[in-house]
Amino acid sequence: MASAPYKPATPATPVVPPAQPEVHDAATLSLARQTLDACQSPAEMAQAVVAAVKRNEAWRGRQCLNLLAPEAPTSPTVRALLASEVGTRAAEGHIGPVNRWFAGTRHIDEIEALCVELLKQAFHARYADHRLVASMIGNLAVYTAMTQPGDLIMSLPQPIGGHSSNRPDGPAGVRGLHIVDVPFDPVELTVDLDLFAKVARLVQPKLVALGASMTLFPFPIRAMADIVAEWGGRIYFDGAHQLGLVAGGQFQAPLSEGAAVMTGSAGKTFSGPQSGILVWDDPALTEPLTHAVFPVLAATHQVNRVAALAVSAAEMIAFGRQYMAQIVQNAQALGAALAQRGIPMLGAHKGYTTTHQVIADVRQFGGGLEVAQRLARANIITNKNLIPDDSAEQWDHPGGLRIGSTEVTRLGMGQAEMGAIADFIARVLVEGAAPEQVADEVIAFREPYQTIYYCFEAGLPHAMQAQ
Ligand SMILES: *Cc1c(COP(=O)(O)O)cnc(C)c1O
Numbered sequence: 001m002a003s004a005p006y007k008p009a010t011p012a013t014p015v016v017p018p019a020q021p022e023v024h025d026a027a028t029l030s031l032a033r034q035t036l037d038a039c040q041s042p043a044e045m046a047q048a049v050v051a052a053v054k055r056n057e058a059w060r061g062r063q064c065l066n067l068l069a070p071e072a073p074t075s076p077t078v079r080a081l082l083a084s085e086v087g088t089r090a091a092e093g094h095i096g097p098v099n100r101w102f103a104g105t106r107h108i109d110e111i112e113a114l115c116v117e118l119l120k121q122a123f124h125a126r127y128a129d130h131r132l133v134a135s136m137i138g139n140l141a142v143y144t145a146m147t148q149p150g151d152l153i154m155s156l157p158q159p160i161g162g163h164s165s166n167r168p169d170g171p172a173g174v175r176g177l178h179i180v181d182v183p184f185d186p187v188e189l190t191v192d193l194d195l196f197a198k199v200a201r202l203v204q205p206k207l208v209a210l211g212a213s214m215t216l217f218p219f220p221i222r223a224m225a226d227i228v229a230e231w232g233g234r235i236y237f238d239g240a241h242q243l244g245l246v247a248g249g250q251f252q253a254p255l256s257e258g259a260a261v262m263t264g265s266a267g268k269t270f271s272g273p274q275s276g277i278l279v280w281d282d283p284a285l286t287e288p289l290t291h292a293v294f295p296v297l298a299a300t301h302q303v304n305r306v307a308a309l310a311v312s313a314a315e316m317i318a319f320g321r322q323y324m325a326q327i328v329q330n331a332q333a334l335g336a337a338l339a340q341r342g343i344p345m346l347g348a349h350k351g352y353t354t355t356h357q358v359i360a361d362v363r364q365f366g367g368g369l370e371v372a373q374r375l376a377r378a379n380i381i382t383n384k385n386l387i388p389d390d391s392a393e394q395w396d397h398p399g400g401l402r403i404g405s406t407e408v409t410r411l412g413m414g415q416a417e418m419g420a421i422a423d424f425i426a427r428v429l430v431e432g433a434a435p436e437q438v439a440d441e442v443i444a445f446r447e448p449y450q451t452i453y454y455c456f457e458a459g460l461p462h463a464m465q466a467q
Contacts, residue, residue, distance in 0.1 A: 060381065067380065069268075072268060075452055076455070078308045086108065095116070116130055118310050119277060122247045130277060141297055159390045163213050191220055201227070234260040235254075236262070244270035264276070269327065270316060272311075322464065330415060331405040338426070345358055359400050371384070378442055384400070424438055
């Protein structure tokens with residue numbers, strides 16, 4: 001190599017960095033600086049990054065029970081496409097040569113058109129948009145297209161599962177909207193329809209956002225759409241979590257029940273690359289929604305991600321029904337198994353859940369933050385979650401734990417394995433076992449589950465093929 005040797009700058013006196021305000025954990029940033037300082041060259045610095053990625057893959061990818069509700073493992077083809085050449089190409093605007101700023105998009109147009117048409121098929125929708133990198137931006141696209149600053153909307157508050165997307169501290173707030181809570185029944189864990197009718201008729205929201213990060217049971221979309229139609233209001237469904245369940249026909253179908261538009265995160269139950277998608281049926285929304293996407297909120301839109309999204313939509317068309325049904329059955333089995341072992345579960349009287357997630361009330365075990373960290377030391381990955389008894393201010397230290405069945409299902413597990421997972425969790429929470437005592441057993445349990453099913457490479461899990 002002819003390049004000049006790299007000499008790290010060595011200041012004469014050690015520089016004590018001034019205390020600078022950071023939102024990130026100071027100790028973790030400081031450790032990264034030490035790592036970089038110890039490197040002999042930028043190439044070694046790059047190696048440090050690659051090594052951390054490999055450590056994550058070895059641990060989270062192969063050893064852990066990943067029960068995070070917003071995660072899903074992607075198929076080998078989807079993962080490979082994320083590294084494809086087309087991801088280095090610039091493509092902005094709408095599909096078709098005249099609509100593009102750049103020439104040379106012949107095959108890019110093909111890929112994007114296949115993606116849009118596959119999404120329409122997967123959701124039985126007349127229109128779809130594939131260009132946003134995240135669902136949070138999809139929600140901002142909806143607010144951009146369907147509201148004006150100063151308008152009033154209704155949405156679900158965070159303690160009962162609402163997402164910041166639709167609250168004053170997120171895109172809805174950025175759009176300058178006034179926000180009134182959708183009344184929610186904390187026991188039945190669904191919208192309080194009578195109270196909603198009263199409040200909505202009083203404030204007449206232009207838009208009502210439904211869908212939530214914590215969703216155990218369906219929403220009364222049809223009844224709510226009929227109420228807001230009295231003054232020309234509309235429902236929009238934030239299906240970030242439920243997108244795969246909707247595609248697989250295992251959750252309510254928001255568009256056919258009266259929602260004007262559905263947004264979603266393709267990286268959650270849909271099990272594709274992390275992306276924001278929009279689907280809708282009403283032709284009158286096409287111009288405003290697609291205009292909000294381009295040129296307002298997205299320019300270059302990662303065609304590698306779009307290609308991967310298209311393949312994941314094809315996977316959902318082929319395998320979504322069985323995959324999503326198993327996800328729901330596994331979540332229900334997990335809820336029952338945890339309750340049996342002495343862990344209070346939300347919605348127990350309604351069968352725990354109709355989605356991919358269950359919520360444990362872990363206040364008696366130390367609270368959501370403490371419990372999630374303890375379980376992570378046992379190689380069981382979950383997340384702390386607000387529950388209806390919490391206030392929004394308890395964000396950092398909520399009382400709940402959210403547990404999702406998407407990844408373990410795609411790895412081929414069924415209801416029987418949910419009992420084994422509940423055993424591990426109960427040993428740490430209820431029996432007070434040290435997480436380190438359970439950690440190796442979790443690794444051994446996970447070891448045979450390394451294949452991603454419900455995709456064209458591996459098809460269905462063997463147990464299902466035999467049926
Ligand atoms: C996760 C989530 C989002 C954000 O999705 P991203 O794709 O991560 O931006 C929006 N709304 C709800 C209800 C969510 O759960």
